[in-house]
Amino acid sequence: KKGPQMTSRRDEMGVILGDDGNIFAFGGYGGNTHDYLSSCEKFNPQKGKWEPVAALKKPRRSLCCVCMPDGIYCIGGFDGKNYLKTVEK
Secondary structure: OOOOOOOOOEEOOEEEEOOOOOEEEEOOEEOOOOEEOOOEEEEEOOOOEEEEEOOOOOOOEOOEEEEEOOEEEEEOOEOOOOEOOOEEO
């Protein structure tokens, strides 16, 4: 079964299941401008829809995400020019 569409087209994003039961998608490549994304969204299974959440400070694709007790961390990625050595919470 196909689920609801995300609020923004994206690929090569970081995806993780949060400790609140929501699925989070961070950054990636695509959107309406076909560019590196800083936007983020979550899928709320209770509501059955995707909702925007706070954006990353730096657009990135091909990143890794880790869920820790104090939050979700987005690690590394590529911003179109550089492989990033930064972490965002």
